[in-house]
Structures are given as structure tokens and as C-alpha cells.
Amino acid sequence: MRLEAIPAPSLARRIGFPLLALGGTALLAMLLAAIAGAAPLQVVGLIAKGAAGSKFALLETLNRATPLIFTGLAVAVAFRAKLWNIGAEAQLYLGAVMAVVLGTGALAWPAAALLPAMAMAAMAAGAMALLVPTFLKTRFGVDEVVTTLLLNFVALLFVSYLLEGPLKDPMGLGWPKSAALIPEARLPRMAEGLRLHWGFGLALIAAGLVWVLQVRTIWGFEMRAVGLNAKAARFAGMPVTAVLIRTAVLSGGLAALAGFSEVAGAKGNLTTDLSPGFGYTGIIVAMLALLNPLGVVVAAIFVAGVFVGADSMSRAAGVPTYIADIVLAAALLGMVLAIGLGRMRVRRG
């Protein structure tokens, strides 16, 4: 028995397998809920309701999806060029730091000038955080998986230092958090009375732009070519190192926008728990989306939905929150497997 790839999987397979994975996850959630003493059938309904059952729930999901779209795009862009950026977490935090540095009163600009300035500064910082590993890779052949991964811890410790030192909120009663952003530095809500900030809109625009860049421009052509076959790209005359550097700037910048959007849109200040692993979850989002920038939006909303729904379920059903974590992990693993297996078939002999 062995697996072999199907050249063109049918629509039924591409939809059926993920649905199967969802079904399996639901069954697992029911089983765990039963063990924890809750009504199994109720649990799945609670997850769905918690993720999308009301306007409030849906908006919560979209808010949660926003940073994941950015980090998912960052990873998808980099992986497409075979630049293994595991450091979206670090880039996110550096972007958040820049947003706080500029947004807590250092620049007394109107929102229309301040917000773009914060976003640009965040992107520059994120780009720098990925340019260093990329330079080490192209110049000395240092594996960027290791450098970007380790920089995550460096960045988090750096943020920790800033929050205990230079950026510490003087009114914070000793808590390690930054001062609150001034009102001009906050991303407005997308509509009056709607609990959804413009970070989400920005993420959608970013996904569209990345898609256009990859499919319609020569820069995207080069990025895809370098990712698929760097040797042939070089032979054809593509500037491989320059392409990787451009990719790094874009990827690091996108991840940093997640930090900017969380600080300026959602939280209003910076703490060391700004990101519950958005950078790492971005890898899962990108893989689920098969590195397609538009797929990233769908995948991010799905992942956020499971997050929010499982969380809400555990509160409503009175089961430990660990069950929510397990459900989330099972859903993600199941989805990645289903998408992979949906393109395979079993052959006997």
C-alpha cells in the first residue's frame, strides 16, 4: 500500500476531506466534553455559536483573525520564495514597539498622518528583523530557520526590557506595560458602533495586494520562480539575492503590521502577552491556505473561529479551557492532514 499524488484532485475531494476533518474534530470535542461531564451534543453547537452564532461572536472572530491574516500573509509570501521565515512573532513585536514609540505622544500629528507613519515605521522594523537572517543566509549560508526562530525569543526579551524600562507606563502601577496610545494613534472602527477596527480592512487590502503582486507583477514572478527552482531562476538571469531581500522586506513588513494593528486597533497599548503566538499560528494559516494570499484570509478566519468558538464553549459548558486548546489543535492538525491527503490516493500493492 502506498500513497500517490493525484495530479488534479476533484472538487469533491478538496471539499470533502476538510469537512471530514471538521467532523472528526467535532466528535473529539464531544468525547472530551463527555469525559469532562458536559452534554456532548451541546458542545459542538456551542463552538459554532461562539464562533459565528451572533453578530458579536462573528465580529470577535474577525477581530481575532486580523493579526492572523497579516502573519499568515507574511509566512505565505516568504515560504513561496523558500525563505523559511519562522520569525513572524519577532517581527510582530518589533512592529508593535514602533507603533507604541510613535503613537504614545512622541508625534503630535493628526490621525491621517500619524497612522501611516506608525504603519511605515512598524513595517521598517519588521523588515529589518528579517533582513538580518536573510543577509546571513545569502552571504554566509546560515540557515534562516534557526536564526528567525531564535530571534523570536530575542525580540520578546527585548520587548520585556522595554516594558520594564524606557517604555514602561509611568501610570501603570508597576505593571510591565506601555503607556496607552493617544487617540489619534488608534485605528478607528470600520463602522459606527461596530466592534471591528480598521486593522481588518487593512488586512483584506494587504491580502489583495499581495495576490496581485504575486500573480501579475514581475517581482512576484521572480519570487515564485526563486522559490520553485532557484537554480533555474539564476540561470535565467534573475537576481536571486535581490529577490530574497525584497521578499524579506515584504514578509517582515506584513508580520509587523500584525503588531501595529493589534496595538493601534485592538489593545491600545503594548504588553508581553500582546500575541498568544500569532506569529507561529501564521505558519499554520499559511499552510492551510496552501500559501495562496487570498486563501490566507479564509484560513485565518477559520482558525480564529475555532479559537473563539472553543473558548466560548469552554466557558458556557463549564469545561476546562484545556479542552478548547485540544479542540483547536485537533482542528488544525486535522485540516492540514485533510488538505494534504485530499491530494493523495491510496494504491494497493
Add this chain to the structure above:
Amino acid sequence: MARHEEQEVVLRLEGITKRFGSVAANDGVSFTLRRGEVVALLGENGAGKTTLMNILFGLYTADAGRIELFGRVLPAGQPRAAIEAGVGMVHQHFTLAEGLCVLDNIVLGTRPLWAFGSGRRGAAKRIAALMADYGLRVDMDAHVADLSVGQRQRVEILKALYRDARILILDEPTAVLTPQEATDLFDTLRRAVARGLSVIFISHKLHEVEAISDRVVVVRHGRVVAEARTSDTPPAEMARLMVGAEIPAPVPRPVKPGPVLVDLHGIGTGTLREVTLQLRAGQIVGLAGVSGNGQGALADLLGGLIEAETGILRIEGREPVRWSPRDAVAARIGRIPEDRHGSGSIGDFDLSENAILERYADPPMSRFGWLNRRAARAAAERIIAAYDVRCLGPDTPIRLLSGGNMQKLILGRVMAIAPKIILANQPVRGLDIGALTYVHGQLLAARDRGAAVLLISEDLDEVIALSDVIHVMSEGRLSPGFARGAKTPAELGEWMAGRGFAAMEVWGAA
């Protein structure tokens, strides 16, 4: 050799059929191999030879048919079964661990993991005996990385013999050898059959098939179209059976060479030593030699991938200021790379994307950074039509194309820049006779139009057939140019083996 017919049958294939979708890669293939016999499996690329061998080795499962090895039915789909039954295969691309020594490579995988000690002494003794018996001399302690291609092939054969192979399958074994090395290989094969081994010899080269095999089995479109004794089948007949029609070999007509378009003077790089070479308009310069002797560096230099450390490169009389692949294309150097999968194409890109790989940055393929997909598609369609690329259209990923069709697309891409200089590195490696003749015809046509062609090939026959001037490369050195017909293949073989250069250095000193 009538005696073979009395020998026991060691391998019997019966009605092997294997379909991929609607295409039958093998369609009712049957043949037998007897003890002490060499059977040549002859057929174009895509005729189904590789599929057949993959079925024998359990990598594919046949849809129908059965395989008998030494009288026992071989279970399908079990890669170890054939090896354990005594079949050894020497692939075209060797499967050796470069960092290990010869002895370790041969023994690798034959001892259980939990065995105490490695039994090297006993193994060394056995290998020494095999070397003596079969005339396969290799230094057992040498690292494989330091061996020549011919020596590596010997290690592969020893590997098979060490595993008690009684059937040896050789896939295009001479493609990478000098004529002398090929002669040595044939000597080994003769010794092997004399000791009762049986050999399946897969090749395109008719004179080799003629020299070594007892019988030929000709495969076309997945079917056995002929099975005959070699002595009864003249090569022309074999070629006709293989392709189904007589294909005339191109006859180059004399052309008066024009001005020098490429002038290399005293070029030195990591591997090239004082290479001086001129390419003229309307002339094919052939570069013969065993691969790995500097041809790659020379191709990389002309293709813009590397720069010379010493010496002067002039294109049309001028020294280029910058030198990169893009500059080479701008100088209208058409480059057919050695490795069409690795450097020549991007497998997951479709034909239109591959067609514009060198030109995407220029109008009309793109403007202000925006790709013009319609122009790319049109370019691919032009190539598909003009070069007879068999495919499902410009949106097909190029990895789905056969080697010959892939090469035709690359050829079309090269010709699309109206090249003044063509660098053809192993342009027909692995192609079937149909595609090969086509590519050769196109190179000759380009020459007749006034292009300067540099043909690099390991196939001496190819170099001799096409080239107006032949140089031989050995250890980074370039021989003087020999006019068409000035040297016999044996004399060129001497140069390929590195002899003759010493005398040249003496002249240089004088």
C-alpha cells in the same frame, strides 16, 4: 550463439501491462532472459523501458501480467523482492554515498544493524576476489567523491555483484564513459556472462548494442515490436524498428565560417586552465570530453553564471563590462543548459511562464513591472507550433512534458531571441531518436543562418557528426581545434583520456 537457447530461463516477463490514465506505458510486454545471455532493450525515450524496469523492481505494480525470476513468480510491488532474488541494477544516475569509501559503499545495507562488528575484513577479501574475477579495478579505500565517473560505475557493478546478483540491468551505461572506458565495461560484461550472469543492456547506441548483445528486444509505444538475434539485425534495421520509420541523419553542408563572435583568451577559473577558444559565425565547434573536466565551467562562463579569474572574454570583439546571465541573453547568447530539469525549466511553472523565463523583464512580456500574460501565452503558443511541442497547451506545467518536448520548448526559447551565439550543453542527452534528430537539425539550421554554435557533449559520435571543429577537454585543459575528419574517434579518445596535452605544453614552452 545458438547455445543460449538451451540455457535455463532466468527471467520471464509475461504480458506486462501498465496504464497511466489513458496511456499504456507497457502493453502486453513479454520477453525472456536466459542464463549467460545479454539482451539489449532498445527503444526511444518514453517507449516504456523505464516503466518496465520499475515494475520489475516493484516500484510500480503492473495492471496485468506476471514476472518469473528463476522459475518463481515475483510478488508485485515489493522493491526488495527482485534484489533478494538476485537482480542488480546500475542506474544512469549513480546511487553512491560520496563521503564514504568504496568498500563501505559496496557493503552498505548488507549487514543487519544489530550485527556485531562490520565484517570489513571478510568483505574486503570478497570484493578483491570479485574485482579479480570481473576485471573491475577500483581502489577500495578511496572516497567515492574522488573517483571518476567510470570508476563509480564499476563500484555500482561491484555493489550488485556483492549482493550475489545473477541478473545485471544496466541503464544507458556508456552515456558517461570515454570510448576506452566503454571498452573496459564491455570486457567486464563478457566476463560476467561467461560466469553465468545474465545482462539486460538498455541503450540508444546501436553500435554498442551490436557489439555486446546476443539478442535485441525493441520496444515502441509500450509494446515489443521486435525480438531478434543481434547478429541477424543490422543497425539500420534496429533504428527503423525503434522509431518506426527511417530517419535520415542530418548531413551538414559546408558553410564558410564568418567573423569571430566569441573569443576566449587564456581563460582561467577554478577548473579551467588557460583555455583559448574562438567561436565563429556559421560554424559548429564541438567540445568532446568526459563530463566533469571543465565543460561545466566553460558553459557557465559563456552563460554568464561565473566570471573568469584570469584571461579575456570578448563577445563580438568587445570585453563586456558586466557579465551575468542577463547580460549573456542581452548579447544574444542562446543557452541550452545541461540539466533541463534543474537549470533549464521550472517544473511547476506552466509552458508560458517557462517560455518567458529569460525575457519576462522586457517588453512585450512586461511593462513597468506588470506581466503581460497574453504576450507570454502567445510566445508559448508560437514555440509550441513552430517546434512541435506535444502538450495540452500553454497552461500545462512543464514537468508533465517528456524530456524531448521539454527540450523543444527550451530550444524554442533559445531561438526566440534570434541568437548569434548558441551554447548547447548536452542538448540531446536522454532524448529519443526523433527528438534528437530534430534538435540536431535545428542546431545545423542555426549554423547555416550564421550563428556560432558551441556544442558540448559526452557523446563522441554526436560531436563528430555535427562539428566543423572539434576540441577535447581534459582536466580543465582544451586541446587544439581539429577540423572535421582530421582525427579518428580513437585518437580523440586518447585526448579525452588526457594524453596529448603534455606534448602541447612542450610546444607552448618552445
